[in-house]
Amino acid sequence: MPSSLSGHALQASRAALAAAMNDISDSADDNSEPGEIQEIDMQAQAEGIRTVFNDPTNFNVKHPLYSSWTLWFDSPATKGRNLPQTPVSAFPQTPIPPTPGAAAAQGWMEDIKRVISFDSVEEFWGLYNNIVPPSQLPQKANYYLFKEGIIPAWEDEANKNGGKWSIQLPKDKNRGHVDKMWLYTMLAAIGETFDPSPPSEGGSAPQSLITGVIVSVRPQFYRLSIWTRLAPSQGEADGLKDRIENVGRHFKMSVLGFGEAQRLAGPLATEVEFLSHKDSEKKGKAAKKIII
Structure with missing residues (x-):
């Protein structure tokens, strides 16, 4: 759904989402075998990110002020x-x-x-x-x-x-x-x-x-x-x-x-x-x- 945040808050929200994506990517890398090329489905991972705007009770990413x-x-x-x-x-x-x-x-x-x-x-x-x-x-x-x-x-x-x-x-x-x-x-x-x-x-x-x-x-x-x-x-x-x-x-x-x-x-x-x-x-x- 479209965000209703103002410019500054929207930038902070995007930074939080980017940090969450990096954490997911880092976790996937930690589970890979040495020398193995690990493919990550970023679209699937992104779909797992829930904010208060699309799940008011079970969100897992916060929007910092x-x-x-x-x-x-x-x-x-x-x-x-x-x-x-x-x-x-x-x-x-x-x-x-x-x-x-x-x-x-x-x-x-x-x-x-x-x-x-x-x-x-x-x-x-x-x-x-x-x-x-x-x-x-x-x-x-x-x-x-x-x-x-x-x-x-x-x-x-x-x-x-x-x-x-x-x-x-x-x-x-x-x-x-x-x-x-x-x-x-x-x-x-x-x-x-x-x-x-x-x-x-x-x-x-x-x-x-x-x-x-x-x-x-x-x-x-x-x-x-x-x-x-x-x-x-x-x-x-x-x-x-x-x-x-x-x-x-x-x-x-x-x-x-x-x-x-x-x-x-x-x-x-x-x-x-x-x-x-x-x-x-x-x-x-x-x-x-x-x-x-």
């Missing part, structure tokens, strides 16, 4: 306790790793539970299919999907100079859409499509701006956010502002499905807006927003 990711979760039910009878209780809980900034964010992070890390398409779907969707989460609950080694806090070294794109949507009008919006936001993040410049082995490609994505459930609205490791300054002339704006456009149009000129603000709703973490601490007109 460019980055490892970690899902975090919190809600009023998790504060000050473990996770009995919560949407992620099926997964073993692990302590917060000693990442840069973790000590400074300890108060904020004490009630956020680290659920599980993954680095392949198959592991992502295994996780996604076993947690409660945002539309069914309790009030004041949050899912945080961040790159491995980065905690969902401003104090983290990867986040402290950055900001976030966010949109707020009325709960009553979007209960039927928020699950798909969150899924597409996660897929765009792990597929590196928000800022398609993942690190290369030679270090020539710029580092991706994206550190994580968040969905928040509140009594009257949902909020979706994309965190970036950098935020443009006033008069920025090095292309960072363009990259940041491209993330917002991709979020609004390709992920959420809104038109470029479509206005969204209204009761309980906002436009797709970017604000640096430093400006988020400011009140009034001092904070400078970018609006798409």
